[in-house]
Amino acid sequence: xxxxxxxxxxxxxxxxxxxxxxxxxxxxxxxxxxxxxxxxxxxxxxxxxxxxxxxxxxxxxxxxxxxxxxxxxxxxxxxxxxxxxxxxxxxxxxxxxxxxxxxxxxxxxxxxxxxxxxxxxxxxxxxxxxxxxxxxxxxxxxxxxxxxxxxxxxxxxxxxxxxxxxxxxxxxxxxxxxxxxxxxxxxxxxxxxxxxxxxxxxxxxxxxxxxxxxxxxxxxxxxxxxxxxxxxxxxxxxxxxxxxxxxxxxxxxxxxxxxxxxxxxxxxxxxxxxxxxx
Numbered sequence: 001x002x003x004x005x006x007x008x009x010x011x012x013x014x015x016x017x018x019x020x021x022x023x024x025x026x027x028x029x030x031x032x033x034x035x036x037x038x039x040x041x042x043x044x045x046x047x048x049x050x051x052x053x054x055x056x057x058x059x060x061x062x063x064x065x066x067x068x069x070x071x072x073x074x075x076x077x078x079x080x081x082x083x084x085x086x087x088x089x090x091x092x093x094x095x096x097x098x099x100x101x102x103x104x105x106x107x108x109x110x111x112x113x114x115x116x117x118x119x120x121x122x123x124x125x126x127x128x129x130x131x132x133x134x135x136x137x138x139x140x141x142x143x144x145x146x147x148x149x150x151x152x153x154x155x156x157x158x159x160x161x162x163x164x165x166x167x168x169x170x171x172x173x174x175x176x177x178x179x180x181x182x183x184x185x186x187x188x189x190x191x192x193x194x195x196x197x198x199x200x201x202x203x204x205x206x207x208x209x210x211x212x213x214x215x216x217x218x219x220x221x222x223x224x225x226x227x228x229x230x231x232x233x234x235x236x237x238x239x240x241x242x243x244x245x246x247x248x249x250x251x252x253x254x255x256x257x258x259x260x261x262x263x264x265x266x267x268x269x270x271x272x273x274x275x276x277x278x
Contacts, residue, residue: 014058019049033103037063043260082111096121129228162186171252217243218270224251
């Protein structure tokens with residue numbers, strides 16, 4: 001089992017540390033998206049644990065984070081979650097980490113890397129979206145009325161909404177086990193916090209942050225994702241200073257679960273790794 005450091009900041013984000021040890025070991029930090037927790041990385045992390053020290057976090061308000069520390073003002077903006085991430089990196093005295101983030105976790109990582117770039121050496125953004133709502137010249141995937149309806153459905157019947165959104169996020173052809181896993185993760189979340197966080201996510205616009213990110217970045221994009229369509233991945237890639245995009249031939253919003261080997265291969269190519277697949 002991973003070690004769980006006994007520090008207030010680390011406990012707040014349920015930081016767990018595993019993998020390689022030693023003063024010169026590189027560090028890889030993982031941050032999940034909406035409705036998930038750090039268990040979402042279980043199909044990727046074994047591949048890296050002999051080469052990297054792995055630091056996995058739960059977004060405050062999710063998983064086994066300290067729910068009492070979810071602050072509706074601080075966490076009413078993605079910058080508050082980025083501050084949580086930076087607090088962990090400062091507490092562990094980490095610099096030049098490889099950051100791996102999914103969906104909103106990816107964009108939180110972008111904000112953090114813009115604020116303190118010295119702490120990040122490379123960024124892996126899986127299914128990121130800086131804005132979900134369409135506007136002239138930008139295709140985010142949703143009209144404003146779609147988002148309003150989504151949030152209203154979540155407010156009216158959170159459990160029912162959870163059962164409906166999980167298949168959309170996983171993709172229509174994915175295994176019932178993965179869909180049920182995601183459904184259970186949503187259902188086990190605190191509904192009040194989940195509703196608030198969803199509103200923050202789906203109404204956010206972090207496009208302006210992209211032009212300030214200089215860290216080498218990989219965008220991992222599902223070929224068929226209705227949450228963050230292919231056009232969004234290309235938009236991010238085109239608006240970053242130093243980036244590349246790899247499209248994974250899978251459906252849904254979670255290629256790290258639906259196509260883990262393809263996702264790992266894309267990350268390895270980006271990191272310059274030449275390690276046999278286990």
